[in-house]
Amino acid sequence: MKSSVPFVSLAALHWAHIQAKPAASATRAPTSQINSRPQPGTWTRRATPPSCGLGGAGRLWRCDIEGLSWSSSARAQPEATMTWELVLWLLALGALLLLLVQLLRFLRADGDLALLWAEWQGRRPEWELTDMVVWVTGASSGIGEELAYQLSKLGVSLVLSARRVHELERVKRKCLENGNLKGKDILILPLDLTDRSSHEGATKAVLQEFGKIDILVNNGGRSQRSLIMDTNFDVFKELIELNYLGTISLTKCVLPHMIERKQGKIVIVNSLAGIVSVPLSGGYCASKHALRGFFNCLRSELTKYPGIIISNIYPGPVYSNIVKNALAEEVTKTVVHAGDQSYKMATSRCVRLMLIAMANDLKEVWIAEHPFLLVAYLWQYMPTLAIWMTNKLGKKRISNFQSGKDADSSYFKIWKTKHE
Incomplete structure (x- = not known):
C-alpha cells in the first residue's frame, strides 16, 4: 500500500477542510489570491509548499493542515491601543501627583526647592x-x-x-x-x-x-x-x-x-x-x-x-x-x-x-x-x-x-x- 491512512480518514479530513472555508471560496482560489491580505477573523489558506501534493494521503493531510491559518489582527490591534492608552494615563497621573507634591513642598518651604532637596x-x-x-x-x-x-x-x-x-x-x-x-x-x-x-x-x-x-x-x-x-x-x-x-x-x-x-x-x-x-x-x-x-x-x-x-x-x-x-x-x-x-x-x-x-x-x-x-x-x-x-x-x-x-x-x- 502507498499510504498508511485509511480511505475513510482521508475523506473525513477533506470534509472538515471544506467546512472550515468560507462559502464563497468553496472552490480552490487562484494562485494570485492565495497570498492576498486576509480578512480579520477568518480562516485563510497559505500557498501550498512545493513539497506538497504527492507522496500519499498522509503527506497531503499534513500539507492541508499547515496551509490553514487564522487571522487575529482584528483582536490584537484594539488590545495594543488600549495598552498604550493605559500607559499614557498612568504617566499623566504620575506627573500630576509629582506636581501636587512639589506644590505642597513649596507652600511649606523656607528655601528654594534645590536647597530643601x-x-x-x-x-x-x-x-x-x-x-x-x-x-x-x-x-x-x-x-x-x-x-x-x-x-x-x-x-x-x-x-x-x-x-x-x-x-x-x-x-x-x-x-x-x-x-x-x-x-x-x-x-x-x-x-x-x-x-x-x-x-x-x-x-x-x-x-x-x-x-x-x-x-x-x-x-x-x-x-x-x-x-x-x-x-x-x-x-x-x-x-x-x-x-x-x-x-x-x-x-x-x-x-x-x-x-x-x-x-x-x-x-x-x-x-x-x-x-x-x-x-x-x-x-x-x-x-x-x-x-x-x-x-x-x-x-x-x-x-x-x-x-x-x-x-x-x-x-x-x-x-x-x-x-x-x-x-x-x-x-x-x-x-x-x-x-x-x-x-x-x-x-x-x-x-x-x-x-x-x-x-x-x-x-x-x-x-x-x-x-x-x-x-x-x-x-x-x-x-x-x-x-x-x-x-x-x-x-x-x-x-x-x-x-x-x-x-x-x-x-x-x-x-x-x-x-x-
Missing part, C-alpha cells in the same frame, strides 16, 4: 566641613555670630572678623563653651571692610596661622532704611564701599591662594534685596545687586577651576539686629524705631540651611519664608506681576516705617510667633 537627600555639614579653615566676616552679631556657633560644633578652625573686637571676644568665649574647639582653633582678626589696604595683610595673617583657607564667608555689611529722595549721597557711597567694594577686595586677596590649591569655597551672604526691589532700601539693594552680578561673572571666569565654588546665598528677613544697625538718611544716623522683629525667620534655621548649601556646593540659594519666598519667585519668573505687586505693597511699607512699625511685618498678619 539637599537638606533631605544631600550631604551633611557634619561630614563635609570637618577639619576645614573657615573665615567669617561680620562675625560679631546676627547671621555671622550664629554661623560661628554652629561651625564650632563641626570641628573646624575659625577665623572671626569684624570691627568690634570686644564682641568678637564674646563670640569666641561662647564658641569654646558650647562647641568642640580649643582656644588655638579660633583666631580673632579685627577687620574693617572699608579699609581695603588692610585686606592683604589680614589674608597673610590667616595663612600664617592655619596654612590654608578652605571657606571664605563674606557676611559683613549694613542695611538701610530711608527714602531715596531723603537720603544723603554719602549713605549710598558708604553702602557701596562696605557691602560691595569691601567684599570683592577681600575676595581678590583670598582667591589667588584658592587658585593655587585649585579648591575652596567663596560664600556670599547676599539678600533677597539682591533679587527683588525693596522700597526704603535703594542703596542697600544697589550694593546687593552689584554683588550678585560680580560673583556670577567670577564663577564663569573660574570654570577651569571646578574645585572653587562660588555660592550666592540670599536670605530674606531674619531675626537679628540688622534693622537696628541700618543706616538712615545720614551716615551718622541709624534707624530710631526698628519695630517688631518677631515674625522673621529664626537665625539658627537660616544658618543651618546655609551650612547645608555649603556642604552640597550649591551655587544659588534662597532662604526665606512665605510670602517673601513667593515674591522672589515672581521677580525671577514673572517680573511684570512682581513690579505691580511691589508698587502696591510699597506704599504700605513706607507708611509702616514712618509710623514706627517694622516695614515688612504689618501687612502679613499671619506671622506673629515670637522667636526665642
